[in-house]
């Protein structure tokens with residue numbers, strides 16, 4: 001016997017149609033750049049529109065894209081900030097049967113070019129604030145056929161077209177193409193542990209299921225009544241899926257564009273009566289400082305509507321959870337995920353019966369949380385054995401869910417995906433964790449040789465290779481040191497060649513041309529030797545223990 005339910009494909013147009021019809025009047029608010037002040041700082045200007053208008057433009061974009069002669073599954077890249085236009089692209093590009101490839105605007109231009117070429121993007125949509133990059137991208141990425149610029153341009157740029165004019169010159173798409181739910185919809189690159197970034201391709205199905213599963217109260221708690229400010233960039237795992245989740249359930253969306261400083265965020269939260277906001281701990285530290293300042297000066301913000309600050313991307317220390325709650329009555333919810341997990345894996349809502357503001361409640365909320373429905377977590381030892389969920393045993397976190405990647409683009413990094421004796425496919429996250437009896441996962445360490453600074457990855461391996469090219473350097477290991485503002489910053493531990501000396505400043509100057517400024521190590525420790533393991537690799541974990549608590553500037557070039 002067979003079941004007799006309809007085989008309805010789970011596709012992004014189902015979300016777009018809800019926006020267009022059911023929630024047409026719901027607002028979308030974006031902070032845009034109106035110009036520059038005398039110091040060159042961007043001046044904000046608030047743009048207001050509705051889901052109905054965004055849906056109309058998304059459908060125009062979809063038909064415009066269909067007219068470009070692209071094939072289903074071809075990639076359309078965005079180098080854009082969070083705004084209503086990017087939301088349009090989120091909806092319109094996949095609805096045209098194409099793949100929305102959101103590129104990280106903070107990367108070094110050489111990495112951007114590498115990623116655009118690796119993804120074989122055929123169209124680029126770029127925000128006007130980054131327009132200066134267009135000639136270099138054009139020269140280095142011959143496969144990009146058309147470039148569209150979002151927002152006004154003071155002067156024409158050869159080889160670039162106006163995005164708004166392109167969109168508005170087309171009628172809204174009359175009929176969606178036939179889309180399979182497992183067709184590719186969006187793409188993001190993750191930082192490789194070694195070597196190059198890897199592409200993760202989200203499907204229509206994974207997007208719809210992730211939106212359904214992340215909205216309930218026991219996950220992120222998004223509903224029609226909410227006003228949601230996702231500060232997490234739309235180039236990071238689809239802004240944790242929130243633009244799709246909010247559109248599916250009809251929540252108002254607020255976008256901060258290029259403005260992520262404490263005062264801009266605090267004002268926006270107040271003015272737009274935001275109920276849920278999401279970002280990395282670095283953003284929350286900036287917001288906390290601004291809320292403290294305003295309160296001390298007797299002019300506190302009115303954030304009485306704000307129910308949840310979702311924090312992810314790096315660990316949220318208990319002290320931060322307490323500071324928001326005790327000083328400002330604001331509740332923080334920690335969540336965990338990855339580019340490969342689309343991203344929501346866990347959320348740290350407390351179990352029934354536990355007071356979130358009790359010591360037990362805080363201790364649980366400082367963990368990464370419990371799996372949301374349809375996510376399975378397990379712990380693996382280095383020799384591939386499943387480990388107990390007892391809250392004490394540490395192991396590698398492995399995960400499976402309908403919105404977890406089953407491979408990387410072009411089949412790279414295959415060793416991260418494997419089948420266990422249970423016959424199921426699992427993904428190795430590279431996080432070293434414990435899981436307790438109730439399912440609370442707690443990150444203890446990271447197997448990946450990466451440093452996470454302000455929510456963005458820095459490759460220690462790339463820095464080491466560049467530093468080791470210096471003639472006075474014999475060996476170098478770059479490790480993460482804790483930083484109150486950025487969570488982690490790179491620390492270079494360097495062994496000079498016999499008879500040679502080298503300073504932090506010399507090394508930084510030497511590698512500066514190769515990296516974005518925020519990648520450069522904050523400090524260098526000169527030492528006589530590095531701990532080396534049995535396989536000849538530097539023992540980074542030992543070094544991290546040795547230099548725990550090290551502060552930049554304390555002993556910049558001396559032996560620690």
Ligand code: AMP
Nearest residue numbers: 312313314315335336337338339431443
């Ligand atoms: P990404 O692929 O850039 O989203 O980074 C994913 C990684 O960020 C995870 O594997 C973790 O190492 C880290 N991460 C994400 N969320 C958290 C969290 N709540 N606490 C600690 N680390 C986190």
